[in-house]
Amino acid sequence: MRAFVVTGPGRAGVEEVPRPVAAPGEVVVDVERVGVCGTDVEFFTGEMAYLHDGHAAFPMRLGHEWCGTVASVGAGVDPAWTGRRVVGDTMLGCGACARCASGRQHVCAQRTEVGIRGGRPGALAEQVAVPVTSLHALPAAVDVVAGALVEPGGNALRAAQGAALHPGDRVLVLGPGAIGLLTALFARAAQADVHLVGLDEASLAFARTLGFGQSWTWETLPDLPFDAVVDCSNAPGLPARALDLVEPGKRVVYIGLAGTPSLVDTRTVALKDVTCVGVLSASPGLAGAIEAYAQGAVDPRPLVAATVGLDAVAAVLAGDRPAGAGDGPKIHVDPRLLP
Incomplete structure (x- = not known):
């Protein structure tokens, strides 16, 4: 499949990589929309602290603000997840420590972070694999634009x-x-x-x-x-x-x-x-953000200025504004778009 890969500071592009396979307890999601944020820019420039303290290393596959549809499930996962529209928590705790047990997996010392920390591949790709425990189902009232804004919204x-x-x-x-x-x-x-x-x-x-x-x-x-x-x-x-x-x-x-x-x-x-x-993470706010979007209490979609394909991501991270972009601060990526 096609995926956006950062190989070093200022060096990135679309590569062909193996499609993910759902491990036990995981699902594979067809990615439909991904948001680009300041954290992604810091990884692209090489300034992100995780690169310097050992929590992350190149090559990296970015993308932690995403939504999509479950394509397949691994062992132990309810098959009913297949075909459901979802978003996923970025913060994946170890599941065994006191912080995880108390619902604070987002500050777990051993956590991985999708597209950010611990080598977990992100969603700037055609597909992404994530634990089923990280998923939140999206109601029909939350479209793909709002869906990819659930993480920053949380x-x-x-x-x-x-x-x-x-x-x-x-x-x-x-x-x-x-x-x-x-x-x-x-x-x-x-x-x-x-x-x-x-x-x-x-x-x-x-x-x-x-x-x-x-x-x-x-x-x-x-x-x-x-x-x-x-x-x-x-x-x-x-x-x-x-x-x-x-x-x-x-x-x-x-x-x-x-x-x-x-x-x-x-x-x-x-x-x-x-x-x-x-405030570190969206984790405790994801369900509330989805509810606010679904009820129309908050409409985040005007913040998105443009939607581009994977081939334009490097330019966006370098600071280029897509042609015809609106005035909003957010750029979205549709991995299904071809150049």
């Missing part, structure tokens, strides 16, 4: 939940990228008063098309009390800025990751009596 839902929002609460989202906009959508669904702040006027203009009229640059951000601040950026100075902006006794959520350490003065955390929440 992260964003957890960020919005971490802010513990009540109707009317004022929340500030730092960074109007894909995760920031999804977080804003979930916060709005919780009836919060949503504000966004960013550097790029084009991305702020796109946020306004989604109904977020209170989208600001740092120069225009009004001096308002914020009940929660969610840092969805990759700027190392913004975690401390978020702490400065939040009201005493309220919450800061950290979901963005910078390329260098971000410093937060814990004296400020204590003196402001602030609760700080970290």
